[in-house]
Amino acid sequence: xxxxxxxxxxxxxxxxxxxxxxxxxxxxxxxxxxxxxxxxxxxxxxxxxxxxxxxxxxxxxxxxxxxxxxxxxxxxxxxxxxxxxxxxxxxxxxxxxxxxxxxxxxxxxxxxxxxxxxxxxxxxxxxxxxxxxxxxxxxxxxxxx
Amino acid sequence: xxxxxxxxxxxxxxxxxxxxxxxxxxxxxxxxxxxxxxxxxxxxxxxxxxxxxxxxxxxxxxxxxxxxxxxxxxxxxxxxxxxxxxxxxxxxxxxxxxxxxxxxxxxxxxxxxxxxxxxxxxxxxxxxxxxxxxxxxxxxxxxxxxxxxxxxxxxxxxxxxxxxxxxxxxxxxxxxxxxxxxxxxxxxxxxxxxxxxxxxxxxxxxxxxxxxxxxxxxxxxxxxxxxxxxxxxxxxxxxxxxxxxxxxxxxxxxxxxxxxxxxxxxxxxxxxxxxxxxxxxxxxxxxxxxxxxxxxxxxxxxxxxxxxxxxxxxxxxxxxxxxxxxxxxxxxxxxxxxxxxxxxxxxxxxxxxxxxxxxxxxxxxxxxxxxxxxxxxxxxxxxxxxxxxxxxxxxxxxxxxxxxxxxxxxxxxxxxxxxxxxxxxxxxxxxxxxxxxxxxxxxxxxxxxxxxxxxxxxxxxxxxxxxxxxxxxxxxxxxxxxxxxxxxxxxxxxxxxxxxxxxxxxxxxxxxxxxxxxxxxxxxxxxxxxxxxxxxxxxxxxxxxxxxxxxxxxxxxxxxxxxxxxxxxxxxxxxxxxxxxxxxxxxxxxxxxxxxxxxxxxxxxxxxxxxxxxxxxxxxxxxxxxxxxxxxxxxxxxxxxxxxxxxxxxxxxxxxxxxxxxxxxxxxxxxxxxxxxxxxxxxxxxxxxxxxxxxxxxxxxxxxxxxxxxxxxxxxxxxxxxxxxxxxxxxxxxxxxxxxxxxxxxxxxxxxxxxxxxxxxxxxxxxxxxxxxxxxxxxxxxxxxxxxxxxxxxxxxxxxxxxxxxxxxxxxxxxx
Numbered sequence: 001x002x003x004x005x006x007x008x009x010x011x012x013x014x015x016x017x018x019x020x021x022x023x024x025x026x027x028x029x030x031x032x033x034x035x036x037x038x039x040x041x042x043x044x045x046x047x048x049x050x051x052x053x054x055x056x057x058x059x060x061x062x063x064x065x066x067x068x069x070x071x072x073x074x075x076x077x078x079x080x081x082x083x084x085x086x087x088x089x090x091x092x093x094x095x096x097x098x099x100x101x102x103x104x105x106x107x108x109x110x111x112x113x114x115x116x117x118x119x120x121x122x123x124x125x126x127x128x129x130x131x132x133x134x135x136x137x138x139x140x141x142x143x144x145x
Numbered sequence: 146x147x148x149x150x151x152x153x154x155x156x157x158x159x160x161x162x163x164x165x166x167x168x169x170x171x172x173x174x175x176x177x178x179x180x181x182x183x184x185x186x187x188x189x190x191x192x193x194x195x196x197x198x199x200x201x202x203x204x205x206x207x208x209x210x211x212x213x214x215x216x217x218x219x220x221x222x223x224x225x226x227x228x229x230x231x232x233x234x235x236x237x238x239x240x241x242x243x244x245x246x247x248x249x250x251x252x253x254x255x256x257x258x259x260x261x262x263x264x265x266x267x268x269x270x271x272x273x274x275x276x277x278x279x280x281x282x283x284x285x286x287x288x289x290x291x292x293x294x295x296x297x298x299x300x301x302x303x304x305x306x307x308x309x310x311x312x313x314x315x316x317x318x319x320x321x322x323x324x325x326x327x328x329x330x331x332x333x334x335x336x337x338x339x340x341x342x343x344x345x346x347x348x349x350x351x352x353x354x355x356x357x358x359x360x361x362x363x364x365x366x367x368x369x370x371x372x373x374x375x376x377x378x379x380x381x382x383x384x385x386x387x388x389x390x391x392x393x394x395x396x397x398x399x400x401x402x403x404x405x406x407x408x409x410x411x412x413x414x415x416x417x418x419x420x421x422x423x424x425x426x427x428x429x430x431x432x433x434x435x436x437x438x439x440x441x442x443x444x445x446x447x448x449x450x451x452x453x454x455x456x457x458x459x460x461x462x463x464x465x466x467x468x469x470x471x472x473x474x475x476x477x478x479x480x481x482x483x484x485x486x487x488x489x490x491x492x493x494x495x496x497x498x499x500x501x502x503x504x505x506x507x508x509x510x511x512x513x514x515x516x517x518x519x520x521x522x523x524x525x526x527x528x529x530x531x532x533x534x535x536x537x538x539x540x541x542x543x544x545x546x547x548x549x550x551x552x553x554x555x556x557x558x559x560x561x562x563x564x565x566x567x568x569x570x571x572x573x574x575x576x577x578x579x580x581x582x583x584x585x586x587x588x589x590x591x592x593x594x595x596x597x598x599x600x601x602x603x604x605x606x607x608x609x610x611x612x613x614x615x616x617x618x619x620x621x622x623x624x625x626x627x628x629x630x631x632x633x634x635x636x637x638x639x640x641x642x643x644x645x646x647x648x649x650x651x652x653x654x655x656x657x658x659x660x661x662x663x664x665x666x667x668x669x670x671x672x673x674x675x676x677x678x679x680x681x682x683x684x685x686x687x688x689x690x691x692x693x694x695x696x697x698x699x700x701x702x703x704x705x706x707x708x709x710x711x712x713x714x715x716x717x718x719x720x721x722x723x724x725x726x727x728x729x730x731x732x733x734x735x736x737x738x739x740x741x742x743x744x745x746x747x748x749x750x751x752x753x754x755x756x757x758x759x760x761x762x763x764x765x766x767x768x769x770x771x772x773x774x775x776x777x778x779x780x781x782x783x784x785x786x787x788x789x790x791x792x793x794x795x796x797x798x799x800x801x802x803x804x805x806x807x808x809x810x811x812x813x814x815x816x817x818x819x820x821x822x823x824x825x826x827x828x829x830x831x832x833x834x835x836x837x838x839x840x841x842x843x844x845x846x847x848x849x850x851x852x853x854x855x856x857x858x859x860x861x862x863x864x865x866x867x868x869x870x871x872x873x874x875x876x877x878x879x880x881x882x883x884x885x886x887x888x889x890x891x892x893x894x895x896x897x898x899x900x901x902x903x904x905x906x907x908x909x910x911x912x913x914x915x916x917x918x919x920x921x922x923x924x925x926x927x928x929x930x931x932x933x934x935x936x937x938x939x940x941x942x943x944x945x946x947x948x949x950x951x952x953x954x955x956x957x958x959x960x961x
Contacts, residue, residue, distance in 0.1 A: 058269065083269045085192040111863060113249065114192025118429055118869025121861070 017071030029138035085114020158836035175343035187264035191246035194864020214414035240406035247464030250430030314491035317453030321444035340391025362393035363693010386681035393652035395506030399432030432505030453489035479556025479796035509909030555793025596919025603797030604697035604903025610796035641753035697903020706780035713776035799902035805915035816942030820883035849912035933957035
């Protein structure tokens with residue numbers, strides 16, 4: 001399933017880039033993120049607890065940032081699994097400066113398996129969008145504070 | 146024999162004696178069984194359609210308080226063997242994945258815990274490391290050389306393949322005036338019984354015996370196969386099925402791998418273990434029918450006479466093939482040519498695997514797939530010749546005077562009057578009126594269509610058919626198989642009341658009711674004077690490999706086996722009666738509840754008196770006679786014989802007839818199908834209980850209606866099942882079903898005691914193609930061919946848009 005969109009931050013591009021690559025900030029912003037540890041540079045172990053029916057459960061997984069061209073673009077590759085099944089994502093991210101703002105463009109592909117696919121697939125699009133919005137909102141707040 | 150029985154109760158809509166207990170909640174199902182210290186199982190299932198298992202860590206799960214043990218593929222491989230299956234190179238199919246998973250939902254581990262809640266929680270704590278592999282989901286893709294291979298030991302995705310010829314098809318095709326071709330894709334759908342799979346297993350390490358309560362529906366060959374898989378003799382494995390099963394429809398032939406799995410979990414943990422499948426598990430991983438891709442050609446004369454059929458039919462059995470497959474491909478051999486006089490067939494039959502859920506028979510067992518292609522082809526041929534589709538059917542029907550008729554594939558059609566039944570349906574629907582309506586509608590730009598299906602409904606499986614998966618040469622060196630046996634024991638108590646001990650393993654068909662009607666007639670009793678125990682216990686019931694309620698066996702072989710036992714009891718009653726009357730046995734008759742003198746009917750002795758004597762006064766009986774009053778029979782259809790050297794086999798032992806005529810109108814704006822008129826006419830020989838027959842016919846129609854319009858197990862491109870809940874797997878309800886008029890004719894079978902035969906599956910075979918033919922007829926002005934199901938409004942609307950824009954239609958392909 002494809003996901004794409006953009007979000008505008010009221011912060012300079014370098015600051016946004018740093019926030020996107022700082023585990024502590026990411027952990028706060030990712031909905032349901034219980035822990036996030038960088039086990040190698042730009043490679044992370046993550047534990048996510050999601051309470052939304054259809055995909056509810058605890059997911060443990062890894063994600064990494066590859067092909068990084070600071071502060072302009074990178075790709076994020078992640079995979080996680082838990083009771084409701086597994087998910088794999090690959091998202092390309094581009095940062096551009098628009099005056100005092102930074103626009104983040106993203107194009108992602110999500111693959112799901114197990115219970116999430118059998119029961120929740122029709123809801124995944126909506127859930128993913130909702131979680132992304134929460135994420136960007138939290139990132140905004142982190143950048144403003 | 147029974148022909149002198151008065152038919153006082155048989156043929157009546159006698160109310161089902163099963164219903165009261167079901168309606169007031171006193172039915173007894175597997176989940177009602179609660180044994181001391183019983184524990185509960187939950188199954189971890191694969192989220193991948195195709196992957197290596199690189200490691201399983203169960204340590205955290207085992208530490209959870211309340212968990213009694215974990216069973217993994219390593220245990221299953223050590224404690225059991227793969228299930229045998231009748232193909233040249235069997236896949237290694239165990240009750241649990243060993244080192245590789247081949248479909249989403251395949252069992253990977255079992256947790257046994259004090260409660261189901263704890264067991265489910267513990268599943269989260271098992272860590273499985275998978276290495277995903279490329280998947281193959283489409284039948285046409287699966288047989289390509291470059292396709293991902295499911296089973297390394299087989300080396301291809303083809304489980305079974307046979308080339309079979311009946312008659313001289315090359316000559317038939319050479320002599321044809323016209324040859325028509327078609328390509329058809331039948332979807333993977335299922336049964337969704339109200340009760341899911343259920344198993345309660347105990348292992349006794351001292352006697353090395355398993356006692357397993359379960360809801361399998363037969364055939365009992367599954368009992369034999371499971372004992373082989375568990376590495377024990379059959380007499381160390383006791384299966385008990387309670388009085389009630391909440392629907393079978395073929396799906397519950399597939400519970401046996403779970404019987405083995407839970408038995409092994411019970412043995413490993415030394416606990417009594419209960420497992421009740423949940424709905425999601427059932428939709429994801431229990432059993433569905435095969436999806437089938439068919440290429441078919443008909444050879445015919447200009448006058449519409451069909452000379453021969455050539456086909457390649459490819460069934461998809463999913464990740465593993467298991468018994469009774471590859472029956473899907475061979476079960477309908479005997480009735481391959483349907484209701485028509487067609488002598489020549491050229492067949493390429495294949496059974497393949499993809500990364501989909503496994504299969505089992507589904508009400509109609511692949512006759513819906515067969516007739517979806519043959520009955521579509523009849524219409525396509527009629528269209529090509531400019532003939533009326535009703536007329537071409539009359540032209541080719543087997544005539545009543547030809548019965549019993551041996552069909553090209555070896556089926557011995559016992560009875561029927563196909564022209565009469567079809568004419569009744571045409572009269573009921575008022576065919577001419579609807580053709581006129583159609584003409585008018587077309588002039589107005591509306592899409593009315595009339596669809597037919599006239600099919601032969603095989604009932605009573607002859608186990609022999611499964612051996613046609615082997616070549617005649619392979620069969621010569623293997624053990625021959627044949628038979629369709631059913632067993633009954635009848636006991637009469639000292640007051641003349643009767644108890645029947647049966648092992649027909651019903652799932653709601655009303656056997657107790659019909660048994661009581663039949664026995665009441667045979668012995669001059671009221672049905673209430675006949676009690677029936679129809680449960681399975683392999684330790685105290687007599688059964689054969691073919692026993693069980695599947696293939697609509699009861700009305701044919703069941704009733705005849707029952708009456709054979711009753712007749713043996715009657716012989717004993719007459720012998721005792723003659724002895725007590727001190728006359729020769731030839732001088733008496735059994736009538737009106739008495740053994741009486743033929744010459745002087747007033748002089749006789751009542752059955753009740755005879756029963757009292759048999760039980761209480763042994764000294765009064767003839768010297769060579771056993772005491773008491775009981776008799777048993779294990780009866781098999783005499784036509785159950787092995788295939789001949791030309792692969793012809795009477796694959797079923799009785800053959801009914803079903804025809805549907807359906808008038809539809811397609812809404813051009815939405816693609817929705819509206820039903821104007823629907824007539825369904827059946828001939829299943831003598832009708833035993835009209836009310837039960839009506840219930841069975843309507844159930845079959847509804848089942849097939851779902852398959853034709855809504856139901857399909859859909860998968861995404863990674864092999865994920867998209868229909869694991871009733872939110873996405875749509876079953877019809879009373880709200881969707883149009884009004885349907887039923888009609889019957891009765892052509893008694895000469896092969897069964899009462900002339901009756903099966904009926905519950907008939908419309909499952911005829912309805913999908915009748916709807917397909919109706920929609921094709923409606924959309925004929927647009928040049929649209931219907932060659933796949935389900936016919937969702939979305940699909941029809943898109944076809945119509947493409948046709949109107951002059952674009953070619955997409956070739957039907959497996960979803961995913």
